[in-house]
Amino acid sequence: MIEFRMPSLGADMDYGTVLEWRVRPGDAVKRGDVVALVDTEKAEIEVEIWDAGIVDQILVPPGQKVPVGTLLAMLRAPGEAQPGATPAGAAAVAPEPKTAPAAEAAPAPAPCAPAAEIRVAPGGAPRRRATPLARRLAKELDVDLAGVSGTGPEGAITAEDVHAAAGGGPAVSERAAALATAPPAAAAARAPLSAERRASVRRRIALAMERSKREIPHYYLQTQIDVSPALAWLAAENLKRPVTERLLLAPLLLRAVARGIAAAPDLNGHWVDGAFRPGDGIHLGIVISLRGGGLLVPTLRDVDRKSIDELMRGLRDTTLRVRRGTLRGADVSEATLTVTHLGETGVETVFGVIYPPQVALAGFGRVTERAWAERGLVGARPVVTATLSADHRASDGQCGARFLAAVARALHDPEAE
Amino acid sequence: MTQDEIRSTLLAALGDVAPEADLAHLDPRADLRQQLEIDSMDLLNFAIGVHERTGVEIPEADYRKLATLDSAVAYLESRLR
Numbered sequence: 234m235i236e237f238r239m240p241s242l243g244a245d246m247d248y249g250t251v252l253e254w255r256v257r258p259g260d261a262v263k264r265g266d267v268v269a270l271v272d273t274e275k276a277e278i279e280v281e282i283w284d285a286g287i288v289d290q291i292l293v294p295p296g297q298k299v300p301v302g303t304l305l306a307m308l309r310a311p312g313e314a315q316p317g318a319t320p321a322g323a324a325a326v327a328p329e330p331k332t333a334p335a336a337e338a339a340p341a342p343a344p345c346a347p348a349a350e351i352r353v354a355p356g357g358a359p360r361r362r363a364t365p366l367a368r369r370l371a372k373e374l375d376v377d378l379a380g381v382s383g384t385g386p387e388g389a390i391t392a393e394d395v396h397a398a399a400g401g402g403p404a405v406s407e408r409a410a411a412l413a414t415a416p417p418a419a420a421a422a423r424a425p426l427s428a429e430r431r432a433s434v435r436r437r438i439a440l441a442m443e444r445s446k447r448e449i450p451h452y453y454l455q456t457q458i459d460v461s462p463a464l465a466w467l468a469a470e471n472l473k474r475p476v477t478e479r480l481l482l483a484p485l486l487l488r489a490v491a492r493g494i495a496a497a498p499d500l501n502g503h504w505v506d507g508a509f510r511p512g513d514g515i516h517l518g519i520v521i522s523l524r525g526g527g528l529l530v531p532t533l534r535d536v537d538r539k540s541i542d543e544l545m546r547g548l549r550d551t552t553l554r555v556r557r558g559t560l561r562g563a564d565v566s567e568a569t570l571t572v573t574h575l576g577e578t579g580v581e582t583v584f585g586v587i588y589p590p591q592v593a594l595a596g597f598g599r600v601t602e603r604a605w606a607e608r609g610l611v612g613a614r615p616v617v618t619a620t621l622s623a624d625h626r627a628s629d630g631q632c633g634a635r636f637l638a639a640v641a642r643a644l645h646d647p648e649a650e
Numbered sequence: 651m652t653q654d655e656i657r658s659t660l661l662a663a664l665g666d667v668a669p670e671a672d673l674a675h676l677d678p679r680a681d682l683r684q685q686l687e688i689d690s691m692d693l694l695n696f697a698i699g700v701h702e703r704t705g706v707e708i709p710e711a712d713y714r715k716l717a718t719l720d721s722a723v724a725y726l727e728s729r730l731r
Contacts, residue, residue, distance in 0.1 A: 468710075471710045472709075472710070475701075475707055476694075476697050476698055476701045476707060476708050476709075477698050477701065477702075479694060479710065481690055481691060481694060483690075483691065524668070524670060524671075524686075524687045525670070548691065549691060549694065549695060549698075552691045552692065552695065553666065553667070553695055556666070556667055556668065556669055556692070557666075557669055558669070577689040577690060
C-alpha cells in the first residue's frame with residue numbers, strides 16, 4: 234500500500250483542507266497526476282501524487298481541515314492485489330469491507346478512520362455531501378444543492394455538478410452571464426482571489442518581511458548589463474518560432490541566475506539555526522504580482538537542469554495558474570533563492586527584501602536604452618540593472634560580486650547552453 | 651467568423667489571463683495592457699489563447715495590433731479573411 238498524506242505546501246503551512254478529490258477509489262494514477270485540490274491559507278493548490286498506483290481508499294472527506302502529514306488516501310501499488318480482492322474484472326465496484334471474504338483478508342490495512350465517519354458532515358447532521366467550493370458556487374449561482382446529483386467521491390457534489398445544474402453546461406459563471414456572447418471557455422477560469430485570500434496573502438507577506446528585516450543583515454550590490462546580445466538572440470529566435478513557442482527575456486534571466494549561483498553557491502539555500510544549509514538544487518522563487526495588490530512567489534524547480542524552452546513553458550504555465558488562483562503542489566515547494574523582475578512596471582532598479590529562510594534575492598529592472606561606452610566607443614545599448622540582496626551572515630560582498638559577474642556573462646552569451 | 655464572434659473569442663482569451671477583470675466594461679478603444687495591467691507574459695499567453703481558438707498565427711511584430719479590443723478585432727478579421 235502507498236500512503237498519500239497531506240503535503241507541506243510551503244514552510245509556513247500547518248494545516249490544509251481538501252476542497253475536492255479529483256480521483257475516486259478504483260482510479261489509476263500516475264506520477265504527477267493531480268489528485269486533489271487543497272486549500273492552504275495562501276492559495277488553492279492542485280496537489281500532485283508522486284507514485285503510480287490505484288486509489289484504494291479515500292480517508293479524509295472534502296471540507297475537513299487536517300494537519301500536514303495526515304493520511305489522506307491509500308493506494309495500491311501497480312500489481313498489488315486489492316486487500317480481500319474481488320476477482321479482477323469487478324474492478325469498477327467500490328470495495329465494501331464487509332463483503333470481502335474473511336478467509337482471504339490480507340494483513341489488515343493500516344488503521345484508519347472507518348468509512349462511516351467520512352460520510353457524516355462536520356456538524357454531525359446528515360446533509361448533502363458537497364465540497365466547500367461547490368457550496369460557495371451554489372450560493373453564488375443560486376442553485377439548491379438538494380436538487381443536484383453528485384458525481385464526486387461517495388456521491389459528493391462537486392463544483393462541476395453545480396455548474397451543470399446551473400444549466401449552462403460545465404462552465405457557467407457570473408462573468409459568463411455578464412458576457413452573454415462569450416463562449417463557455419471564457420468562464421472556465423476559476424474565480425480569482427477573494428478578499429479574504431488577499432488579506433491572508435498580505436498577512437503572510439507582512440510576517441515574512443518583518444522577520445527578514447529583523448533578522449537578516451542585508452547587503453546590496455548592483456551592476457548594469459548590456460542585454461543587446463540577449464535581445465538580438467531572442468528576436469532572431471522568435472522570428473523562427475510559432476507563437477506557442479515564443480520566448481521572452483525572463484527565462485534567459487532565470488538561466489543567468491542559475492549560472493550566477495554556480496559561481497557563488499553560498500547564495501543558494503537557507504539560513505537555519507545559525508548556519509547556512511546549501512539548497513538541494515537550484516529552485517527559484519519567481520515573484521508574480523497580483524493585480525489589486527499582493528504577490529505570489531511560485532517556485533520553479535531545478536532551473537539549472539532545464540532548457541530555455543522548458544523554463545519558458547514553466548513560467549508561462551505558472552503565470553496562468555497564478556492568474557487563475559490555483560497553484561500546483563510543486564509551485565509552492567521551498568525555493569532556494571528568489572528572483573524579482575519588476576522591469577515591467579518601469580522601475581530601473583529593485584533592491585529586494587530577502588524571503589527567509591533564504592539568503593539572497595536577485596532583482597532585474599526595466600530594459601532601458603543607455604549611452605554605453607565600450608572599447609573606447611560610445612553607443613546606445615539596451616541595458617538592464619541587475620541587483621543582489623544577500624544575507625551577510627551567509628556570504629560576503631566578494632561572493633555576491635562573483636554572482637553578478639556570472640549573471641552578466643550568461644546574458645552576454647545567450648547561446649551558450 | 652463574424653465580428654461579434656471574433657470579439658467574444660478575444661474576450662475569452664483575455665479572461666484566461668485576467669480572470670478578475672471586469673471585461674464587460676472594457677473600453678474597446680483603450681490600451682488593453684494598461685486597462686487590465688497585463689504584463690508581457692500575460693500578453694504572450696493572450697496571443698497564444700487567440701491562436702489556439704482561431705488558428706491564426708500571430709507574428710511578434712503584430713503584437714502591437716492587439717493593443718486595444720477594437721484594433722485586435724480588426725486585425726483578426728483581416729487575418730481570418
